[in-house]
Amino acid sequence: MKATSLQITSIKDPKVVEARELHSASGRxxxxxxxxxxxxxxxxxxxxxxxxxxxxxxxxxxxxxLQNQLTQARIPCYTTSDGVxxxxxxxxxxxxxxxxxxxxxxxxxxxxxxILVLDRVxxxxxxxxxxxxxxxFGIRDIVSTTPDLDLFYKKIIDASRGRVFETHVKRYRxxxxxxADLKRRGYQxxxxxxxxxxxxxxxxxxxxxxxxxxxxxxxxxxxxIEQQADILIQIPMSGQVESLNVGVATGISLYELKFRMVLTxxxxxxxxxxxREVNVTGRIIQQAFDAYIRRFSDLTGQQxxxxxxxxxDQKLSHAxxxxxxxxxxxxxxxxxxxxxEQGYARYTSDKQDxxxxxxxxxxxxxxxWAVIERAEQAILDGFSEPEKQQFNDxxxxxxxxxxxxxS
Numbered sequence: 001m002k003a004t005s006l007q008i009t010s011i012k013d014p015k016v017v018e019a020r021e022l023h024s025a026s027g028r029x030x031x032x033x034x035x036x037x038x039x040x041x042x043x044x045x046x047x048x049x050x051x052x053x054x055x056x057x058x059x060x061x062x063x064x065x066l067q068n069q070l071t072q073a074r075i076p077c078y079t080t081s082d083g084v085x086x087x088x089x090x091x092x093x094x095x096x097x098x099x100x101x102x103x104x105x106x107x108x109x110x111x112x113x114x115i116l117v118l119d120r121v122x123x124x125x126x127x128x129x130x131x132x133x134x135x136x137f138g139i140r141d142i143v144s145t146t147p148d149l150d151l152f153y154k155k156i157i158d159a160s161r162g163r164v165f166e167t168h169v170k171r172y173r174x175x176x177x178x179x180a181d182l183k184r185r186g187y188q189x190x191x192x193x194x195x196x197x198x199x200x201x202x203x204x205x206x207x208x209x210x211x212x213x214x215x216x217x218x219x220x221x222x223x224x225i226e227q228q229a230d231i232l233i234q235i236p237m238s239g240q241v242e243s244l245n246v247g248v249a250t251g252i253s254l255y256e257l258k259f260r261m262v263l264t265x266x267x268x269x270x271x272x273x274x275x276r277e278v279n280v281t282g283r284i285i286q287q288a289f290d291a292y293i294r295r296f297s298d299l300t301g302q303q304x305x306x307x308x309x310x311x312x313d314q315k316l317s318h319a320x321x322x323x324x325x326x327x328x329x330x331x332x333x334x335x336x337x338x339x340x341e342q343g344y345a346r347y348t349s350d351k352q353d354x355x356x357x358x359x360x361x362x363x364x365x366x367x368x369w370a371v372i373e374r375a376e377q378a379i380l381d382g383f384s385e386p387e388k389q390q391f392n393d394x395x396x397x398x399x400x401x402x403x404x405x406x407s
Contacts, residue, residue: 034152044162058096113209120216128159129247135163187211191229292375310357
């Protein structure tokens with residue numbers, strides 16, 4: 001499908017004038033728009049459903065495959081001369097595709113259970129790397145201790161590989177205000193510092209959401225944050241290395257703390273998660289869940305659910321497993337034998353009528369948690385948050401009614 005486009009010939013065209021102003025942070029703030037440079041950036045924005053307003057491009061690139069994507073997305077496209085494109089991009093070389101996009105308003109909804117706080121981090125490459133790394137761990141909420149964090153510099157967009165378009169940003173006026181409000185929202189404040197006494201692998205986490213604060217490249221976190229944080233942590237390093245780049249250090253901390261948070265909060269997650277309702281709700285949900293889990297592990301969906309219950313309750317008898325899963329006799333043996341043989345569970349006595357989870361089970365579940373969450377999202381695709389809550393309420397009421405009938 002060939003794209004249809006309009007033509008712009010003058011550097012004084014209002015759209016061109018506006019686009020040129022978007023090079024500065026003040027221009028982006030005034031217009032609440034940003035400039036995207038190059039086909040990669042525009043494609044990333046399309047994939048993230050970021051609100052593109054219009055696109056400028058060179059006539060020589062009209063047959064580019066990006067044109068079809070823009071047409072299908074109903075994005076207005078304007079052909080213009082190479083000279084005008086160079087004026088918009090402020091470069092001496094040609095960038096054949098440039099776009100103007102609207103910057104979404106700062107979200108007012110609840111943030112996730114793990115958020116990343118930037119305390120005066122200024123290097124654009126570091127910021128982009130941090131956002132890309134956070135995205136890899138399923139973290140979309142970025143908080144700034146200053147009101148002037150701007151994610152739409154070209155270097156940040158490029159370093160993040162477009163993950164800025166999926167990132168939610170909340171800005172505060174000061175570090176003190178940041179910590180106070182996050183604590184009010186129920187977050188435990190964990191800050192990185194080379195002077196901390198706690199090693200991050202040993203930090204005493206609570207079963208609460210985490211706000212991880214990383215500091216300025218030169219000065220680190222502020223003194224106020226250091227005094228108000230619930231836990232200060234450091235990354236253990238060889239004596240020959242004084243410090244790590246903030247982007248690298250953030251990646252290490254995110255991996256360690258996200259993993260430990262999942263283990264710490266596992267019981268709370270499991271009890272509110274769809275996994276525990278699967279066996280009660282019906283075979284079709286169990287089959288869909290099983291098929292999805294099988295893509296990423298050697299566990300069946302039913303085994304993953306059983307491991308979640310094991311980690312939650314710490315031990316289960318055969319009778320309890322039968323009650324929770326509906327498996328008995330040969331079916332129960334088929335369910336349990338692989339878990340024992342693969343080291344996910346162990347018998348608690350010689351009678352072999354009760355099993356408990358191993359450390360391998362806990363680590364595997366923590367690593368699989370993102371997959372389990374995606375399976376839940378896929379099963380409930382199209383449901384709004386109120387509908388999901390109502391669905392869970394219905395399931396619980398059905399279970400209560402069944403329990404009354406059984407008694």
